Amino acid sequence: MIIAATWESGGLGQAGREVLGAAVRLGAALGDDVAFAALGMAAVDAAAEAGGCGAARAFALEGDYAASGAEGAIASLAELARELEARAVLLAADEQGGEIGPRLAERLSGTAVTHATSVEVADGRLLWTRPVFGGKAFAAVTAHVEPVVATLRRGAFSSAEAMGGAAAVETRQVPVTDGAVELIGSEEPQSGVALEDAAVIVAGGGGLGSGEAFAELEELAGLLGGAVGASLVAVDSGWAAPERQVGLTGKVVSPDLYFAIGISGASQHLAGIGGAKAVVAVNTDPDAPIFNTAKLGVVMDWKKFVPVLIEELRRAAP
């Protein structure tokens, strides 16, 4: 059995579809069935939808799994994996997946593979590919001990497709844990377009120089109907919120259009924008590596360029 698990808030989302797609293809290659497990409040909807996309069994693990950090999720997934004798558990490589993956593997006496971008079956073994050295290289790894708990990078696997059929959703409760880790409070999710779903992203980096500058990007993003992203330097400097970070340790995004403004283009940043259809770079340094990735480049101080762009878009807008 291959398990695909997600924790999305509103039914089966893009991340869940990708994880399920990977599980379905892996299951086909190994001749294994796929089980889908959804955690959280909207778990039942997601599980039901997954049943129509190739999952033989669908589980809704209900309850406030987040209240204990990852503990509740780990406990319920471990129980499920043991019960189903899973050979692999696939998760999304986001903040939550990073918390669950290694410990779930450890509890199952298996192996964790993080940030996988592909998997193939060779001589009956699973060969995982993952970026290393900040995306400057790729490594192929195999596990000595199974099961494997793998976290999958966003955009690297194609989504599961609806293929008819349905699985009865089995509902279970996420166990109550000992409370060693207890959620006290959290920020309201930001309104507006989520970075991963945005068609246009206006991202700023170290070249912006201040938090105020991000207000201008905010305006530009608004005019383009997009979202604002940031490099690690911009987040580290406190100009942008951490959840705005794009890259290896931030979000992986796949917009049609990605504006990289005052971003040098370090490999760790590029690791998050490989899925962008087109990158437009605005940078004062004509030798900045971002121009190697960009489709269109403007060598100019953003302080000159961005206000004019905003002006122009505002004028064109009704």
Next chain:
Amino acid sequence: MHAVVLLKQILDWELPPRKFRIDQETKRPPDGLAPALLGPFEQNALELAIQLKETGVVERVTALLAGPPGAADALRKALAVRCDDAVHIVVEAPDLHDPSQTAELLLAAIRRLEPPELVLAGRQAGDWDHGQVGHLVAERLRWPVLGLVWQVERIDGRLLAWRSGVYGSEQFAVRLPAVMTVTSHSSLRLRMGNVMDLMAANRKPITTWTPEELGLGPEELAAAGRLELADVWVPEVERHCELIEAEDPAEAVAALLDRLEELKLLKRPA
């Protein structure tokens, strides 16, 4: 309270991709390709440890590192920003790829130290980019763990920690002893340290242990292995960028919008 901060030196992460190479023999970058530096998230973890010492949450900080002899530089740095002790598990090259083995070495050392109540690690080492070691150490110690933390305070016997969640920052209370992995934050830029401390750090002793001394000879270490590195390669990247040639911002904006429209990437509102 005693805290241990786990450090690692990694290949200079600013090395540009076109300079990056892999030696097929060792499946690692060739020696001397770029300097080895204390990784950025390890720097954040170290800074957090020092801040916790300053705010009185912890009394003592031990920096623990597994790596080649040259990696002692990172421990000197830790001592220079006032870590109390430094422990070096000397691992000869090539460095460990498998996070399970790394965790096993660190665990063996932690068990020999004055028992800590808090272990801090970077969220992910920027060479193999696994992001596993902190979690594995916690799981094997059967301690709670919280990842992606960037601020910690003490509240009645527990720690109150701020972390980056999927949708934004979250606050957790964590029972001790615990492990936390640290992410970057504007408040966690590693300080420079003053020269007095820097010079004093050069005179302070660093405890060194070999894996064998920790009971982890080649065989034991192999037994702890989980992940095998089958292959490493550098991808080919094709690059072509069309530069918008214009001195004047208005011209550049117009030219860019035209091109975006031609490429059907953007529709200018009518």
Next chain:
Amino acid sequence: MNDVLAAEATREVQWEVTTAMVVVMYASMGIALLVFGYGIWRLFRVWRLGRRAAVWNRLGARLRRMLAAIAQATVLRRRLPGFMHALIFYGWWVLLGATCVVFIDHDLGLRIMQGAFYLVFQSLIVDLFGALVLLGLGIAFYRRYVMRPQQLEHREPADALLLGSILLIVLTGFALEGIRIAATDDPWANWSPIGAVTSLSLGRLANDAALTRAYPWFWLTHLLLWHVLLAALPFTKFVHVFTSPLNVFFSDPGPAKGVVEPTDFTAEAVRLGINAPADMTWRQLFSLDACTECGRCEAVCPAHAAGKPLSPKRVILDLRDGIRAAGANAGPLAGGVIAPEALWACTTCRACEEVCPVAIEHVPLIVGMRQNLAMEQAAVPTRVGEMVANLEAREHPFRGASSGRTDWMEGLPVQELDSIEEAGDLDVVYWIGCAAAFDERAQQIARALVSVLLHAGVRFAVLASKERCTGDPARRTGNEYHYDLLARSNVETLEGAGVTRILTHCPHCLQQLRHEYRAFGGRYEVVHHSEFVSSLIEQGRVRLAPGARERVTFHDPCYLGRYNDVFEAPRRILDVLPTERVEMPRSRSESFCCGAGGGHAFYEDDDGGEKISGIRAREAAATGATTVVTGCPFCLTMLESGARTLTAEQGPPLRARDFVELVADALDSKGSGPA
């Protein structure tokens, strides 16, 4: 008047003065001397707080500098105020001389106030100089209260009082002379032309008897004012009449300029820069009392001009006042008495030192306080911290650099120096420096210079990956510890490779290799590429093809010009190229910094203000030049970014280039130099 220089010519001292007045006069003189002594002692107490300083080496140079200062050489560089000061200054000394003559003649009883000497000096010269002082005072009052230049905005009442009392002293002096001439029918009246004129006018106002009765009161006023002035001297900036010449004598006599004093990190108690008076040398403390508050330093300071929170004059005066007020306990100086923002704004361009008429050395004080901020307080701007971390980790200051140390020489037939034997066969070792290694624009300088060297058949080699940053950006930002490590390892490399003759295109490397490594045992003959290429041209080893004339202007890099006195070599090169060279208003030793010095290439202060580079680019564009030429990789990138801020009204687009790029462009490729 037949017996022109009559031997008996003299005048009576204390004419018509009562004994009581004489007693009062001597008593007041006594008090004045006591107060004066107390004032000097007070200052002395402060000077004694300082560390030892070497001030007796290079005596000849020191004396020459002091004499030049006494001759008002620097002062006169600025026209009106210089002229004004020279008038008062010379006049003051002559009048003081006259007072001494009276003292010697009358009080010591050595009759020297007689005959020709009396007539020519004591009468004619003193009279004329008195008049010149009046003229000078007139200019001073006019400038201070009518023209009101910005640098004199700190108008203190003490200044007016003192200028006023000098004025009164001179006026009463003339009145005394006039009365005496009028009342005694002085036969030598014509030797005192002003006195004679005064006597005529006084004669109209009152009769002789009245004048004679008034005389002793004028006399008393004249002398009492004198005493007031004397007593006030050590308590006001006018103490500089004594401290200035001495300060010039004590100041760094060169020939190397701006060398930072090394820190002894092996010492028992390491002193980390300047944070208390005891961290300064006594001569640094002394120099604070030499400041005349003229404000010239502030007027030329690029940071001040760009609206940054720095005035070199305020640095000196705030230190002086802070230390005077609190003595040994004054402090913290670094970041306290002097704000950190002020300290970090300095580009170490030395414009202030160059223009200071009393040879005050601002930069060592500023760098000294930065040393304390960096090394003891570990309080540096974020970017400086990042730069130092980069130096520590990667041995170059360029954060996020995407090149390697040898990328620039890809595809060039450049030889790498391997052994001492090889070094002997070479003309020079070419030191690349970090800029040309890690900044892609600056790489073009190195490539251009290499093409000129190859063309001229120069035998040279490079150290390639064995080079490390010279440490200049660390040193100038006060990170002396990191500098020390880099300097020592570079000296070791250079010694190990047997290098003796070095060529560099970077003035900062030049300063390090030529002067500052001496303290670490590194003694090399170091030439800047302007000197080197200019001599190649003189030797006829560079063949140039004719080309279209271009209007260029040369920007003097601070570390090439003011630090190393290389002004003409780059101009000589430009003059043999097909260029029309025009000068900016501020050039050579008065050059205006590009904004990069003092580590500023690696950090910008976010305290607002204008960009220094923009100011300089505007100045260059205003000459009508289409290219601003320089000889420093940092100036180059600064001017380039400054040029980008120019608007269309400010002139045609301006390019920034290193002169050697122009030479390389103009090389006659058909024949290279002698084989």
